[in-house]
Every structure is written in structure tokens, then in C-alpha cells.
Amino acid sequence: MSEMRLREEICRYGRSLFERGLTPGSSGNISLRLDDGGWLVTPTNASLGFLDPARISRLDEGGRLVSGDKPTKEIPLHSALYETRGSARAIVHLHSTHAVALTMLPEIDPRAVLPPMTPYYLMRAGETALVPYYRPGDPAVADAIRGLAGKYSSVLLANHGPVVGGESLEAAVFATEELEETAKLYLLLRNLNPRYLTPAQVEDLVKTFGLELPSHQNREDHDHG
């Protein structure tokens, strides 16, 4: 896909996410890795609903601005995930209501913030990690993401929002949407004693679709001694 086309894709998905209320105001940002090692990233203080393809920030491999507007201040979230998650080609970060709400609940397991509720959550987002709260702009949040060692393609920042990587922009957007909708389902069903997928049903998905879930990777490490 040409760079112009990729710029248009960022604007199209950004508008779609914004118009469905998935990230308010000028919150949220999108990045995409280019074949030359550089990136396209949405500018600082730009609403995802009103992006201009020509003004998207173009960075070189070292993260220096080559053209376009000044990039988002949340670049460290993106670079930390790209560094540790080699397969990620695009990253979406939103301030989406249900995913943010989830981060504030006391029972959340930081290594799997959601139970296995639907097959598509596991197939698109996998399991999701939670990192603690950091003040906006605190570089320590990038270290917290690096600390997950690339095991997770989707990460929730406490009291802030999701950061989700994918092998394409479409994959990152769809995974972020699955995470948000599954968070919504969790909140709808919380304390109603719902039936989640059973371990056998999860195992079947892992085997059939070759899912790389962190919980299963750990177990394999154990099995192999």
C-alpha cells in the first residue's frame, strides 16, 4: 500500500472510531510502521475525527519528525510496544469508556484483565495486560509496557485507556474494538454469575486457530521444564 493510501487509512479509521464515540475530544492516537523503518503517527492535539492525511506526522527510523505536524505526546506508548512486539505494524490508543472503566475495578487480574468471554475477543485481542497508573507524559509508562516483554499485543493503562498493536492497521483497530466491546459485556454481566468459555473451549480455540495466548505460553514453558 502506498504511503498516501496509508495516510488516508489512518484518517478513515480515526474518523470511524471517533464517530462511534470510542475516543472523545482530541484523545487517542494511531501509528503505523513503514517499510523504511519510519512511522506515520497522528499529530498532537488532533481529534481522530478530523485528521488531514497531509498533516499526519512522518517520523524517520530514529523517531525524528521529517514532515507534517508535531506528533502526539504519547509516542512513548507506541515505541515501547513496537520495540517489544516485533510483529506489530500498527498501534491504536484510545480513551474508550468501557475499557477505561475496567481498569478501575478491584478484581482485575493484571495479566488477564478480562475472562475468556467470547472467541473473537481471544482471536483478535488475545489476553490483555494492565499496567499501573502513570501521570500523562511520565516516561515510566513506557518502561512498564517494555516490562511485559512483548507477550501481549493489547495493554490497558490504568485510569487511561487501551494500547493495542496489530499486524496491520485494520487488525489493530478490530482488536481495539473487540477489547472495548468485551469490557462492555463484562460490565453488563458483572455480579450476574455469567458462564464464560470453559478451559476446554479456550484450549480448542488455541489449537484450532494457533492463538498465542500468554497464559498458554507460560504453561508450555512449564511443560518443557
Ligand SMILES: [Zn+2]
Ligand atoms: Zn492517552
